[in-house]
Amino acid sequence: MKVDQFIVIMVSLLSSVSLLVIVSLGLALAFGMMGVINMAHGEFLMLGAYFTITAVNAGIVLPVAILISAIAMGGLGMVIERIVLRQLYGRIWATMLATWGLSLLIVGVVQLVFGTSSNGIPTPLSTIHLGGYMLSQYSLVLIALAGVLIATTYLVFARTPYGTMARAAASLPEMAAAVGINVSRVNMITFGIASALAGLGGGLLAPLSGVSPTFGQGYIGDAFMTVVVGGASPLLGASTASLLLGGIYAGVSNIVSPVAGTLALLLVSMLVLRFLPTGLTGLWRKARQ
Amino acid sequence: MKISNLRTRPSQTRALGATATIVVGVGLSFIIPAFTAHTVSLWVIYGLLALSFTFVWGHGGIFSLGQAAFFGLGGYAYGVAGIDLAPTTHETMSALLVAAVVGAGAAALLGYFVIYGGIRGVFVAVITIAATLALLTFFTSTGDPAYHIGAAMLGGDNGMVGVPSLTIPGLLSTSNGTLATVVVVAVIVWFAIAELLHRPFGRILAGTRENEFRTQLLGYDVRGRTLAAFVVGGLIAGLAGGLYAGWGNFISPQVFSLQQASLVAIWALVGGRRSLIGAFIGAFAVQGLSELLGQLTSGAVIPLVLGVILLLLVLFLPNGVLPTIVASVLGLVRQKGTAQPSVQNYVEPDPDAAFGRAPSRGLKVTAKAVSMRFGGLSVLRGIDLEVPANAVRTLIGPNGAGKSTFFNLMIGRYRPTAGEIYLGDVRVTRLRPEKRARLGLGIKTQVPSIYSELTVAENVWIAAWAVSRRTQEASRMSAHVLAGLGLTHRAAELAGALSHGELQWLEIGMVIAREPRVVLLDEPTAGMTRAETRRYVDLVAVLARSATVIVVEHDMEFVRELEAQVTMFHDGTVFAEGLMDDLRHDDRILDVYLGRADSA
Amino acid sequence: MRNESFSHWRSGIGRVGIATTAVVLFFGLSACQAAQPSSTTKGPISVGSIDDVSGGLSSIGQPKADAAKLAIKDINSNGGVLGRQLKLVAYDAQSDNTKYIQYANQLAQQDHVAVVEAGITSAAREAIRPILDSAQIPYFYSQLYEGGVCDANVFATGMVPSQQLAPMIPYATKHYGKTFTILAADYNFGHSEAVWAAKYIKQNGGTVVKTEFLSLDQTDFGSSINNLQRDKPSVVVSLLVGGNQMSFYKQFAAAGLSGTSHIISPTFGDGQEQLAIGAKATEGIVVANLYLQERTAAANSAFLKQWYAAYGKSYPYVTPSAVAVWNSWHLWAAGVNKAGSLDRAKVLAALQSGISYDGPGGKVTINGASHHVVQNVVVAEGTAEGNFRVLEVDNQVAPAFEESKCNLIKSPTTNTQYIPSN
Known part of the structure; x- marks a missing residue:
């Protein structure tokens, strides 16, 4: 294997990992911090993508359009938390089924509003040459952004007063309420952030794919596997699981075939869960002991 | 006590209902137009699929979103068996059987993986979805003709074609015949499941769903039973899948889609989480509605409407539409009729009566150098303890001394990092909780661990049945125990409705009904009045007649009244041992309690 | 009221009643739905x-x-x-x-x-x-x-393949070159079409460098893009289908591959792909079909x-x-x-x-x-404006x-x- 080919494969590996981070971070956050499995996460991504292409088609530049969709999704997420989720905390099946209903609802609404096809937007930036290969600058940007997203989320949750409150509200809600934390507001903000991350993810993916009402279904499977394999710790779990699964998928795809990559991903996920029922987070906890 | 408190229904009534439904259903099957029969068949099949979900989730407590996977596998199994066997046998009932077996087998495999792998709660939901999606991927990529079993091509995304219709020799395989077959199968399954739920298996399943650990502590193998329920669910789903493939003469990987899985949950929710008939009504209502919408408007409206329905259901009617309607009608009826439990029925607990008859058979309890570490934290450091058979022993010590951890090691929630535990002569250090319970270990936990969604009588009955394994005997035993504890007048109520004090009595009743040889009581008098505490002293004395009793307690007055040997834990070690009156004068102990001295 | 207590009431006759009523009700309702057969000799x-x-x-x-x-x-x-x-x-x-x-x-x-x-x-x-x-x-x-x-x-x-691929592949060997990579959706359609593509490529003196089957729900095409960069085929036969696989065209364009390889696809356009992926990714893709709006x-x-x-x-x-x-x-x-x-x-x-x-x-x-x-077959090419330009029309092509x-x-x-x- 030549050097340029090796680098390109490494980049494609990182690119797969970064895509997983981008599609799963919001889901992981809602699950890890609030115990909410958001079945409508794929549709949140889809809405983010729709907001972005609508904004771009209206003449707004892409980065701003992506930010707008993140903010819009954050707002929508907070509204959804207020109206739906807050009634259901503690009953995982209820939040799952409610968000499932939400996902059906969103698909229906989007198809009625936007129709079956929408005008896509081009992938921005050009390519860089590397030996006999070319790399899309946009995927390099995505790799960097995935890192930035993880770092920022870490800083927000580990270093800010809000982060401390959010973690307290997540692990011991009653105690947190007792010491004066407004748990319901903290939860609303946390879900807002998770939704904003989904909107951001959808916006970032929009230039890479065609956007249709079923857009989310293409990503939701991977996002779920990442979160399940990662376990309850939203950042540690999601990032290590993205590394593991993205690495395995891209590795096997490059060496054997994409279908083998998909099967390897499912197989590894099953094995991880068989031996670490609480996901990779469990492994970290074990290692610490 | 009346049997009705245990909600036993004579199966004859149910059998009558089933027979009537079959007669009416089959009769109607041949009267209605073929097209209507075709559509209704699908609804009944979906109802059966919803029933499998209701059973597994509502009754087994397993939130499995994999029922669509077993349905699909059943469909493929029927297809393969039908295509390969029907040309020789001229019937497809054998293929239907194969479908059921394959559904059950797949559930056994996945269930073993999940239940014995310790996967719990939300992870069950997600891993069953993941398995469904894995099957979707697999079956989609079987387009190559090399994927065939006998003459049956799996067919990839195109699906399997030429699947024979449901055929019973001598009967026509028309749409109407299909409906009749489907109705008969559905009613039989409904009857069998309703029967099963009213047998001990059903009650213990309910117990496991409500409180898995308590069920384990009563000596039941909860994993085995949960797996059995999961397998039954897989069997029903597989059967439904077989019927589906026979109905459509076709099966494709789409049955493994998320949409299909979500529909199952919607049907079940509309019909009610626990209602078996509701599963069918839910499927009929939802499919009927989407049929109607499909005729009236664009298909895009259907997911929208279903989504709204699902949301509203979860938010406002989590018990399902049907049960809520029935319950509110019922509420009106109830207000007029049935007598409320009255205070006049109240009887003072009489522990002697409840437990007086058991022979003396306590076991010696021995802990040898038991240590426990959690990560870097040493909670127990070489505990040596010996409690002679039929003795009472009190464990005291400040918070964090390791008493609760010691109890958890005793019942098998954790395994010690070092040391051994014996019940009598049996080393139990590594035994699972249910095995220890079968040796005669019973525990009353600090926060009462009972089945709050079951009736008081059912709570005790489940404990009693663990010993005798005979329905009548268990009913007799639980009636006896309830009478002794003064809870007879509340036997038919949900345990969750009891007062805090009553809960304490109920839980001890469950321990007693299990006929224990060693009883662990974890802070039994917490929240009790002085008078109740005094009665508890009597209870312990009665218990000690037939069992060894170890009590963890903070209430020093109670400890003193027990007049038993006391062991004091401090900082993970046995700090002192002796009678309360002696320990009271030990300055070191006061120091520990008042935090005056360094523990070293 | 709890579900549990509901079962107190649902005893004996209640059960039979519910079951029978439900059956009668639904059979009755659905029977009413059945329409009269429409006349076969007059009226619409x-x-x-x-x-x-x-x-x-x-x-x-x-x-x-x-x-x-x-x-x-x-x-x-x-x-x-x-x-x-x-x-x-x-x-x-x-x-x-x-x-x-x-x-x-x-x-x-x-x-x-x-x-x-x-x-x-x-x-x-x-x-x-x-x-x-x-x-x-x-x-x-x-x-x-x-x-x-x-x-x-x-x-x-x-x-059918003999109508779409038969004119497209000679066009590609004539204008672009003789090395081909086939990318196909991993199901019956894709496998069948891939066999056809390989046949026509061979007939026209081309060679197939690589054939890859891609899952219908795949959205990340990184490894396929890498392989294309390594193999540098002159033509990519895309037999991809559906919403997820549309992403391939964008990732292909984003990696700058449009300069080295040409995509030909019998499926492109039938699901309005050119709108969803935009002009930049559509440019240069060659399609063949029975009709083209731009004609x-x-x-x-x-x-x-x-x-x-x-x-x-x-x-x-x-x-x-x-x-x-x-x-x-x-x-x-x-x-x-x-x-x-x-x-x-x-x-x-x-x-x-x-x-x-x-x-x-x-x-x-x-x-x-x-x-x-x-029927006629139009071979066309995606333009920078995101629509198609007719390259050639083959009249009356037989299946x-x-x-x-x-x-x-x-x-x-x-x-x-x-x-x-x-």
């Missing part, structure tokens, strides 16, 4: 169509459903069939195979339609084909597909005028398979008029006699033996493979799907 003739107007396939299905409505309107305004008006019974199968089974039965047993035009995926076609076969209702399948269906009851008016022929202008009058000037895109639907209806109408009767045997005989229709894309003629269609395998005139009981051998 009911005809049926099933398309996916919602769900994952809606970007293909919506234009087809619109085409069906417009075709029926067109036929009716030109005097109908046998002097009677047509009444279209259209269902939306919501991209769900089970719905296809239900609606096909409904069309056959309740709506008593004279003909059915339906289906996008091969799965849907295979699900309803036996139903319509046994109901003896002629079935028109208007969708490009892997070819080879041979069934006296079925007429396929979409493109300026008079027949097309008239057709589009009609279309825009019905659905508005801003209609996203009139797809080739929408025109296949349009052709299907007109071919059937011509066949019935020629037969002078709705009798199935007479209609089939008329259709097999070589019925023609001058459609928006040119003349289409049913090949009697194979029940496929001889060669189907013709060679399938002869329903000689053996009308054949009922199979021929697949190509490697």
Whole structure:
């Protein structure tokens, strides 16, 4: 294997990992911090993508359009938390089924509003040459952004007063309420952030794919596997699981075939869960002991 | 006590209902137009699929979103068996059987993986979805003709074609015949499941769903039973899948889609989480509605409407539409009729009566150098303890001394990092909780661990049945125990409705009904009045007649009244041992309690 | 009130009551629904169509459903069939195979339609084909597909590989080069088409560097892009399908591959892909199909005028398979008029006699033996504006493979799907 080919494969590996981070971070956050499995996460991504292409088609530049969709999704997420989720905390099946209903609802609404096809937007930036290969600058940007997203989320949750409150509200809600934390507001903000991350993810993916009402279904499977394999710790779990699964998928795809990559991903996920029922987070906890 | 408190229904009534439904259903099957029969068949099949979900989730407590996977596998199994066997046998009932077996087998495999792998709660939901999606991927990529079993091509995304219709020799395989077959199968399954739920298996399943650990502590193998329920669910789903493939003469990987899985949950929710008939009504209502919408408007409206329905259901009617309607009608009826439990029925607990008859058979309890570490934290450091058979022993010590951890090691929630535990002569250090319970270990936990969604009588009955394994005997035993504890007048109520004090009595009743040889009581008098505490002293004395009793307690007055040997834990070690009156004068102990001295 | 206590009441007679009431109620209700069979000698003739107007396939299905409505309107305004008006019974199968089974039965047993035009995926076609076969209702399948269906009851008016790949691959070897990579959706269609592509590449002196099958739900094409960069084939044959796989074209363009390899695709455009992925990624992709909205022929202008009058000037895109639907209806109408009767045997005989229709894309003629269609093929290329430019038009291309395998005139009981051998 030549050097340029090796680098390109490494980049494609990182690119797969970064895509997983981008599609799963919001889901992981809602699950890890609030115990909410958001079945409508794929549709949140889809809405983010729709907001972005609508904004771009209206003449707004892409980065701003992506930010707008993140903010819009954050707002929508907070509204959804207020109206739906807050009634259901503690009953995982209820939040799952409610968000499932939400996902059906969103698909229906989007198809009625936007129709079956929408005008896509081009992938921005050009390519860089590397030996006999070319790399899309946009995927390099995505790799960097995935890192930035993880770092920022870490800083927000580990270093800010809000982060401390959010973690307290997540692990011991009653105690947190007792010491004066407004748990319901903290939860609303946390879900807002998770939704904003989904909107951001959808916006970032929009230039890479065609956007249709079923857009989310293409990503939701991977996002779920990442979160399940990662376990309850939203950042540690999601990032290590993205590394593991993205690495395995891209590795096997490059060496054997994409279908083998998909099967390897499912197989590894099953094995991880068989031996670490609480996901990779469990492994970290074990290692610490 | 009346049997009705245990909600036993004579199966004859149910059998009558089933027979009537079959007669009416089959009769109607041949009267209605073929097209209507075709559509209704699908609804009944979906109802059966919803029933499998209701059973597994509502009754087994397993939130499995994999029922669509077993349905699909059943469909493929029927297809393969039908295509390969029907040309020789001229019937497809054998293929239907194969479908059921394959559904059950797949559930056994996945269930073993999940239940014995310790996967719990939300992870069950997600891993069953993941398995469904894995099957979707697999079956989609079987387009190559090399994927065939006998003459049956799996067919990839195109699906399997030429699947024979449901055929019973001598009967026509028309749409109407299909409906009749489907109705008969559905009613039989409904009857069998309703029967099963009213047998001990059903009650213990309910117990496991409500409180898995308590069920384990009563000596039941909860994993085995949960797996059995999961397998039954897989069997029903597989059967439904077989019927589906026979109905459509076709099966494709789409049955493994998320949409299909979500529909199952919607049907079940509309019909009610626990209602078996509701599963069918839910499927009929939802499919009927989407049929109607499909005729009236664009298909895009259907997911929208279903989504709204699902949301509203979860938010406002989590018990399902049907049960809520029935319950509110019922509420009106109830207000007029049935007598409320009255205070006049109240009887003072009489522990002697409840437990007086058991022979003396306590076991010696021995802990040898038991240590426990959690990560870097040493909670127990070489505990040596010996409690002679039929003795009472009190464990005291400040918070964090390791008493609760010691109890958890005793019942098998954790395994010690070092040391051994014996019940009598049996080393139990590594035994699972249910095995220890079968040796005669019973525990009353600090926060009462009972089945709050079951009736008081059912709570005790489940404990009693663990010993005798005979329905009548268990009913007799639980009636006896309830009478002794003064809870007879509340036997038919949900345990969750009891007062805090009553809960304490109920839980001890469950321990007693299990006929224990060693009883662990974890802070039994917490929240009790002085008078109740005094009665508890009597209870312990009665218990000690037939069992060894170890009590963890903070209430020093109670400890003193027990007049038993006391062991004091401090900082993970046995700090002192002796009678309360002696320990009271030990300055070191006061120091520990008042935090005056360094523990070293 | 809790569910548990509900079961107190639901005893004995209660149970029997609920069960019986439920059964009677629903059977009763559904029996009422059943409609009267429509008269077969006077009044409007009911005809049926099933398309996916919602769900994952809606970007293909919506234009087809619109085409069906417009075709029926067109036929009716030109005097109908046998002097009677047509009444279209259209269902939306919501991209769900089970719905296809239900609606096909409904069309056959309740709506008593004279003909059915339906289906996008091969799965849907295979699900309803036996139903319509046994109901003896002629079935028109208007969708490009892997070819080879041979069934006296079925007429396929979409493109088959021998019509699409046969002109496209020589075009590619002539203009781009002789090395090919085949990327195909990992299911029946993709596998079958890949075999065809390999055959035509070999026939035209090209070589296949690599064949990759990609899962229908794949969204990350990194490894395929890497392989393309390594192998540098002059042509990429894309047999990708559906919403997720659209991402490939964008990732291909983003990696700057458009400069080194040319994509040719028989599937591109049928699901309005060029709109969803945008102009930049569409530029340079070569397609071949029975119709192209951009064509300026008079027949097309008239057709589009009609279309825009019905659905508005801003209609996203009139797809080739929408025109296949349009052709299907007109071919059937011509066949019935020629037969002078709705009798199935007479209609089939008329259709097999070589019925023609001058459609928006040119003349289409049913090949009697194979029940496929001889028609024009437009080879076109995506432009920087995100639409297509005609490269060449091959007139009256025959469904060669189907013709060679399938002869329903000689053996009308054949009922199979021929697949190509490697």
